[in-house]
Each structure stands twice: as C-alpha cells, then as structure tokens.
Amino acid sequence: MNLSSNPTQITARITSQVEFRAGDGPLLEIPEGECQVIIDADSAVLTWIEEDQPMTAAIPKIEFDRFIESGAIVLGES
Template identity: 70%
Template structure:
C-alpha cells in the first residue's frame, strides 16, 4: 500500500511537466495542491476556471523545492 500526503503549495517559479509524449508544458504561478506518494507527486491547480493536474517524478519535485520554484504552504 502506498501512503499519500496532501499539502497546500504555491508555484513561485518555472515548473514544467510533460503530458504523455507531448511537449513540456508550464504550470502557471499561483496556489496549488500537492499530493505526494512514495515515488511521484501530483500537482493540481486552477487555470481559466478549470482544475488541471500534472504528475511529476518525486526527484523533479524535490529539485523544484530546492530551486524555490515550488514553495510549500500558502503565502
């Protein structure tokens, strides 16, 4: 069984993800929800009134945190 944790966060810099085999897409700056599992992270945000999600590997998420592009908590 995989454990998950949900956290409020904020996109504060360049954060990108790849949808399938398509190009890299940018997540806009602003508030988001982070659902963390053991080896991956799902980001959820609202853009144009729609709720969007992106899954990224945990190692990429950790890099975004270290770079300050994702800030945990609201603020």
C-alpha cells in the same frame, strides 16, 4: 512499491517556472500561484485552476524535490 504508504496532501505555491510533460507531448508550464500537491513515495500530483478549469500534473518525486530545492515550488500556505 510500498502499498502501505499514505500520500500526503499539502497546499503549495508555484513561484517560478515549473514544467511537466503530459505523456509523450511537449513540456507544459504550470502557472505561478497556489496549487494542491499530493506527495507519494515516487511521485507528486499537482492540481491547480487555470482559466476556470481544474488542471492536474503528475511529476516524478525526484523532479518535484528539485523544484522545491530551487524555490520554484514553496510548500505551505503563503
């Protein structure tokens, strides 16, 4: 674990199905639209507003990278 790494926060957009698992529960979907992403060495934390409530999901970096590669998450403002 690299404790000296600095997480990077960027704006992103969900453009198609992005799912995450909250603990041992079922897969939940992040709705399409703008979100904020904090990227660290081993994970990405996404935050967004859903029904006027702030929501957060942490996903492993490898899954986050797959969402980027597939175009489901687009980094930067659109």
